[in-house]
Amino acid sequence: MTSHHAVPTLDDVARTAGVSPATVSRSLNTPALVSRETLQRVKAAVADLGYTPNFGARFMAAKRTMTIGAIIPTMENAIFAKGIQAFQERLHSLGYTLLISSSSYDPEIEAEQVRALASRGADGILLIGYWREEKVYEFLKQRNIPFLLAWAFAANNALPAIGFDNRAAMYQLCDKVLAMGHRNIAVISGTTEGNDRAMNRLKGITERLKVEGFNLDTVPIIETPYDIDNGANAFEELMRGPERPSVVMCGNDVLGVGALQRAQEMGLKVPSEVSITGFDGIELARVVTPKLTTVRVPHSEMGHRAADELVRMVESGEVGRSQELASEIVVEKSIISLA
Amino acid sequence: MTSHHAVPTLDDVARTAGVSPATVSRSLNTPALVSRETLQRVKAAVADLGYTPNFGARFMAAKRTMTIGAIIPTMENAIFAKGIQAFQERLHSLGYTLLISSSSYDPEIEAEQVRALASRGADGILLIGYWREEKVYEFLKQRNIPFLLAWAFAANNALPAIGFDNRAAMYQLCDKVLAMGHRNIAVISGTTEGNDRAMNRLKGITERLKVEGFNLDTVPIIETPYDIDNGANAFEELMRGPERPSVVMCGNDVLGVGALQRAQEMGLKVPSEVSITGFDGIELARVVTPKLTTVRVPHSEMGHRAADELVRMVESGEVGRSQELASEIVVEKSIISLA
DNA sequence: TGAGTCGATGCAAGCGCTTTCATTAAAAAT
DNA sequence: ATTTTTAATGAAAGCGCTTGCATCGACTCA
Numbered sequence: 001m002t003s004h005h006a007v008p009t010l011d012d013v014a015r016t017a018g019v020s021p022a023t024v025s026r027s028l029n030t031p032a033l034v035s036r037e038t039l040q041r042v043k044a045a046v047a048d049l050g051y052t053p054n055f056g057a058r059f060m061a062a063k064r065t066m067t068i069g070a071i072i073p074t075m076e077n078a079i080f081a082k083g084i085q086a087f088q089e090r091l092h093s094l095g096y097t098l099l100i101s102s103s104s105y106d107p108e109i110e111a112e113q114v115r116a117l118a119s120r121g122a123d124g125i126l127l128i129g130y131w132r133e134e135k136v137y138e139f140l141k142q143r144n145i146p147f148l149l150a151w152a153f154a155a156n157n158a159l160p161a162i163g164f165d166n167r168a169a170m171y172q173l174c175d176k177v178l179a180m181g182h183r184n185i186a187v188i189s190g191t192t193e194g195n196d197r198a199m200n201r202l203k204g205i206t207e208r209l210k211v212e213g214f215n216l217d218t219v220p221i222i223e224t225p226y227d228i229d230n231g232a233n234a235f236e237e238l239m240r241g242p243e244r245p246s247v248v249m250c251g252n253d254v255l256g257v258g259a260l261q262r263a264q265e266m267g268l269k270v271p272s273e274v275s276i277t278g279f280d281g282i283e284l285a286r287v288v289t290p291k292l293t294t295v296r297v298p299h300s301e302m303g304h305r306a307a308d309e310l311v312r313m314v315e316s317g318e319v320g321r322s323q324e325l326a327s328e329i330v331v332e333k334s335i336i337s338l339a
Numbered sequence: 340m341t342s343h344h345a346v347p348t349l350d351d352v353a354r355t356a357g358v359s360p361a362t363v364s365r366s367l368n369t370p371a372l373v374s375r376e377t378l379q380r381v382k383a384a385v386a387d388l389g390y391t392p393n394f395g396a397r398f399m400a401a402k403r404t405m406t407i408g409a410i411i412p413t414m415e416n417a418i419f420a421k422g423i424q425a426f427q428e429r430l431h432s433l434g435y436t437l438l439i440s441s442s443s444y445d446p447e448i449e450a451e452q453v454r455a456l457a458s459r460g461a462d463g464i465l466l467i468g469y470w471r472e473e474k475v476y477e478f479l480k481q482r483n484i485p486f487l488l489a490w491a492f493a494a495n496n497a498l499p500a501i502g503f504d505n506r507a508a509m510y511q512l513c514d515k516v517l518a519m520g521h522r523n524i525a526v527i528s529g530t531t532e533g534n535d536r537a538m539n540r541l542k543g544i545t546e547r548l549k550v551e552g553f554n555l556d557t558v559p560i561i562e563t564p565y566d567i568d569n570g571a572n573a574f575e576e577l578m579r580g581p582e583r584p585s586v587v588m589c590g591n592d593v594l595g596v597g598a599l600q601r602a603q604e605m606g607l608k609v610p611s612e613v614s615i616t617g618f619d620g621i622e623l624a625r626v627v628t629p630k631l632t633t634v635r636v637p638h639s640e641m642g643h644r645a646a647d648e649l650v651r652m653v654e655s656g657e658v659g660r661s662q663e664l665a666s667e668i669v670v671e672k673s674i675i676s677l678a
Numbered sequence: 679t680g681a682g683t684c685g686a687t688g689c690a691a692g693c694g695c696t697t698t699c700a701t702t703a704a705a706a707a708t
Numbered sequence: 709a710t711t712t713t714t715a716a717t718g719a720a721a722g723c724g725c726t727t728g729c730a731t732c733g734a735c736t737c738a
Contacts, residue, residue, distance in 0.1 A: 007482055009724055020688045025726055035686060050481065055458045056723035059395035060693040067459070075524065076424045077622075082410075085415045088441055092448070097455045099438040100414075103428055109431070116436045119394040119407070120459065142389065143346055210423050229623055257626050264628065283416075283567055287596050289628045348694055359718045364696055374716060396694035399723040683736070693725085699718105706713065 069117035086303025160320025170204025183339030186245035231258020271336035290333030408456035425642025442449035499659025509543025520677030525584035570597025592617035630671030
């Protein structure tokens with residue numbers, strides 16, 4: 001039915017340019033080895049036919065695809081958006097194409113996506129955080145595919161990672177909260193199972209509280225997936241509990257904004273009646289009223305550095321070097337000092 | 340240096356299972372054609388070796404990759420997040436892998452990404468909106484790659500699209516604004532160049548105003564890229580203008596939230612001193628105070644339907660069928676009735 | 679002027695898979 | 709008991725590319 005113009009191949013280009021396929025390949029990949037004049041003719045033929053290389057074939061023959069893969073837990077909220085956008089832009093300027101897929105926070109799906117990207121010849125892969133089944137790491141190593149972790153950094157872990165110390169950052173925020181006189185603290189954490197970032201953030205709080213002499217059993221902690229409505233519901237549950245907290249510390253800004261919203265719906269003044277904190281420093285935290293006290297993470301910086309490092313790994317074959325980025329506590333009107 | 344376990348191939352599987360490569364291929368792709376017993380042995384060998392098919396090779400031999408590509412203008416704000424997430428989930432349940440890339444609203448980059456996805460064997464491609472250079476459509480058609488447009492729908496355009504009528508939706512919103520007694524209207528539009536959605540939204544407003552007898556030359560309109568800060572700046576500029584508007588209609592929620600924020604910074608009460616409207620109905624619009632009056636778009640529904648339709652096109656080879664989805668005007672506290 | 683270089687190109691093997699066609703053994707039909 | 713059908717498998721070609729090796733003029737150098 002459809003007029004099926006066959007897809008032009010490298011051989012077609014060779015034929016119309018009057019050279020051998022090898023020369024066409026060289027014109028495309030190592031133009032320095034081809035004479036000026038020949039190059040012209042090949043280019044003309046390429047443009048003429050609308051030729052695009054077949055990456056399947058290229059991958060088979062050369063093992064390189066100029067493609068980097070990234071797997072992020074979700075696209076649904078903006079947590080990763082800014083960083084990934086920066087990652088993509090840098091990659092593009094380095095001549096690589098970024099292919100993204102999302103795992104919906106499901107380790108099985110993530111493992112599947114890793115295989116999918118490997119099967120499709122990704123030269124390198126970006127993953128979020130440390131935790132995943134060992135088999136995934138084994139697979140990557142066996143396949144010799146360079147990978148880099150982001151959005152986390154742990155000094156005691158040898159895997160190459162570019163990110164920040166979630167535990168330490170939250171520890172500091174908690175420090176701040178305590179310094180402001182809060183002693184009645186409740187926590188809304190992201191789901192910690194299979195999520196080392198969420199776990200370390202929670203740990204940052206509990207460790208700090210333990211140092212302060214808190215009995216952790218009495219600290220209300222609710223775990224729930226990152227989602228505005230979940231944050232709202234958890235907040236309400238906490239506020240209906242036996243002892244009303246003076247501050248609710250949330251595992252990220254999405255939960256924090258949810259809490260804030262429900263507070264307003266419940267007629268609770270923030271921060272005079274209850275303080276709320278978040279984590280990540282995404283736009284969401286800036287546009288609500290009052291603005292959310294949070295930990296600002298250098299998303300763009302992280303994306304750029306991750307791109308640079310991953311490409312370096314791919315091109316040099318060297319092992320990845322970890323980099324720790326600083327995060328910054330941003331105190332806004334969503335918290336009040338009781339001191 | 341690295342112990343370079345060679346990547347297992349289909350031939351390796353065949354050897355350890357004691358069958359021919361052809362049989363392994365059939366076991367993987369058309370298991371019905373293989374005997375029960377053989378299937379077992381092949382499966383065991385696959386698991387044993389940790390075999391993953393090489394999609395490059397598969398693509399060359401079979402022309403199918405079970406991969407769908409999507410190119411979105413940006414990941415940086417959440418406009419496309421929900422829809423794409425839904426698209427991805429549906430695709431996954433249909434057995435396809437989604438590869439996403441983003442064009443930063445640059446037609447050149449988008450064209451490049453289309454080629455990149457085609458080169459990598461995408462079975463089908465999802466694009467946002469109608470407008471792009473003709474050569475892109477020609478390329479897609481020449482290559483015989485099914486494509487579907489989303490986030491827009493125009494009855495008079497034959498290209499397969501699943502989305503909503505941006506012009507009509509904004510026309511209605513404007514209708515509502517007029518019905519509430521506003522006559523001093525200013526507009527903050529997204530960049531219309533190369534963006535038919537932005538253009539049609541703007542057109543929805545101007546057409547409605549023209550019907551009302553407005554002199555369009557006197558209506559203040561600022562065009563700016565979708566970004567909170569741009570929305571804020573544009574708002575300030577409008578409010579400092581000769582005639583202060585009673586309502587500022589924004590091209591999307593991101594701009595609207597920026598406007599809202601700057602209003603608060605300027606000490607202007609919303610809505611009593613100035614009303615603000617958005618478009619899209621993303622979370623951002625719900626979490627600000629007051630909530631943003633906006634046009635709610637069925638993001639998830641759109642993602643699901645787009646996935647279903649694109650897969651149908653890929654598998655049946657049939658031409659795509661367009662679907663128009665309804666959008667809904669959501670009136671919130673960011674607008675006041677002057678009537 | 680003949681040997682040695684060098685730049686530009688072509689030849690051909692091979693990357694890992696699918697699929698047509700042929701083959702064989704077993705089951706069904708006569 | 710013989711022929712026909714059917715089910716299961718294998719052999720081998722070919723998908724579009726890269727790259728090591730060979731070739732071949734045209735130079736350079738003595």
